[in-house]
Amino acid sequence: MKVARQNIHWENHQKHIPTVEEEGGRVWGCFRSCFLQSAAPYTEGIAYKILKNDLGIDLREAPGHTSCGAIGYHGDVTKLETQMVIAARNFSVAHYELGVDNLFSFCVTSFANYTEMIQLWQEDPQLREYTAKTLKETTGRDFWIPQVCGYPSVVHASDIFYANRHILAAKAKYSLKGIKAVDHIGCHYAKIFPGEVVGGCEFPRVLVGLLEAFGAEIVDYPERRHCCGMGFRNCAFPENRDYTASSVYKKLSSLKETHPDCDLILTNCPGCTVFLDAEQGTIKEVLGVEFNIPVMDYAQLTGLLLGYDPFKDCGFNAKVVPIEPLLDKIGIPYDKSKTPEERRRPF
Template sequence: MKIEGKQNIWKEYQKEIAEDHFFYVRSCVRQNFFPGSEKTFLRILQYELKKDLFENPSHTTCSGIGYHTDIIPFETSMTMVARQFALMTEAGYENLVTSCITSFGLYSEVLETWHHFPELEEKTRQFLRKATGREFKKPANVSHASDIIFKFRKEIAEKSKYSLVNKDTGKPLRVVEHIGCHYSKMFPSKGIGGAEYPYVLVGMIEDWGGEVIDYPERRHCCGFGFRQYLVQANRGFSISCSKKKFDSMEPYKPDMILTNCPGCPMFLDRWQYAISEMEGKTYGENNQGIPVLTYEELAGLVLGYNPWDLGLQVHQVPAEPLLDKMGIPYDPEMKFRGADGQDLGKPEAPTTLKFYAKEV
């Protein structure tokens, strides 16, 4: 492996990321999958980095999942995207930040379509006007939230309380990174580092002290792949995709997996449990699996936020082995307690995957 080769490619794929004044659009699914991530993004931007960020509760789905599963026509998607732009315009913002990778892909696709086919933009404006009476300006900058964290990764490193270093050995933690397909596989030039050797997560890992693992199935699908999961009969494809990745990364002994998509962490996390139940096979050390984190969760850990405020208790693969390696203190008793300290009850332990440090 020649790192200079990768660095040359990374130089090719740089993108403009806005500095401040963001209009933030949330994901439909992330608040169920990884409920602390979006809140952590807001906390980092507003309280750590002192950035101006606005969100409008009238924001709806971008329709991306419906579009990519062929149940929503593109004209409808374009009109819904146009409505989000109208909300942004009405609020006086022009830098759009999406939480979801599929939204990022869809917004990019719509803008690119309008660029090449201006008549479709005009048609969409008419649809929106007729349906809602709204008008919009196109965003000056569209970034994914991971682009923003990437941009400010060094500031986060400066404020960090913990790093991706094994506190016992002093060695960098070994991290598998996986980007969402709709981040740069649709438009390589819109992702930091392009599609083949994306740099957006690598940059965070390196600046926060870790080491990136390159493994043969690095580019392989996480297992979501939309129809692979959404069509129930195809779910065997979904889990076998994830398994292929785990089998490929296992010899490199990763300490964690870092992701920037709603789907990737969901499937890379939950399927580890499913594989353990189906085949008795676990990955990672001591049958504990390989922890899978979103970039917001990792940024929060680096900044010293309480792991249970980040929502790590809803992960199927326990994050505790990672917390132990990073030297992050946590109270196991508080893992399944609500904000007011109320006991929420403990989930049943899986058969093989070691979910609790001490079996309950």
């Protein structure tokens, strides 16, 4: 066999995520994303519908679980100690109140944050002891570490879509045959703990596997792994957001140069989903350059192909780049008697 870098990475970076047909894959505890529920709430909406209705997963979520606080961590208002105890609290709530062993998060930064805390506890008994003791003292709760297939870890929501991709593809009403697509993996999904990523950080399989299962042709481009520029304090404060727009410009210029016919970018990170789309508007306004590349997350794409409504279910009415040309190309119907504005403004 020809030894390409892909093979080497693939061998080193596999984790088992149970499908709904396996033990441990039918009940999941989940953590909400504070970024998604603020900036793209419809994405969690469609993910829920698919996980529950199409995959039949028993999703468990406690009212009392909180944000992991990692935006505050990477935004420098909390400490590592804080992150450890909050993670332990959320794990404890999920296990002792909801009876779940395996957990996933909708946010990639939560995924990285929880992975970091679990690995620190594994490596350093003192940190584990500190966390368990502080958790007990502040909340009265008991320490517990989540496991996926017996391995101390959590996974990301896109991992579950990936694991169940063939089941989803078999149910799909539409196919991506003839569609050229590329993934954009969230930095905090892949780059902090590449060993916890399906396929590693340079050649991750999580979204490419989903796209291929739906029949898409994958394209590659030089800046494929460049960050979208969300950058926490850089996107959060308008005076820093030239950082975000510049990163999007760098990426999309590279894509357009290499594959001007690429039809869509698939994401798994809340920040990328929002800013790769939104900054195309800024770039058009400031530089007069139009990319018009639809950006969507794994749940929105799966929703479209399963036959959910592009606007009411998948939320494409709040995006900057129009989705209709792609819907036409795939052959997904929508109400053409309405104007684009009418489709996007239901009230």
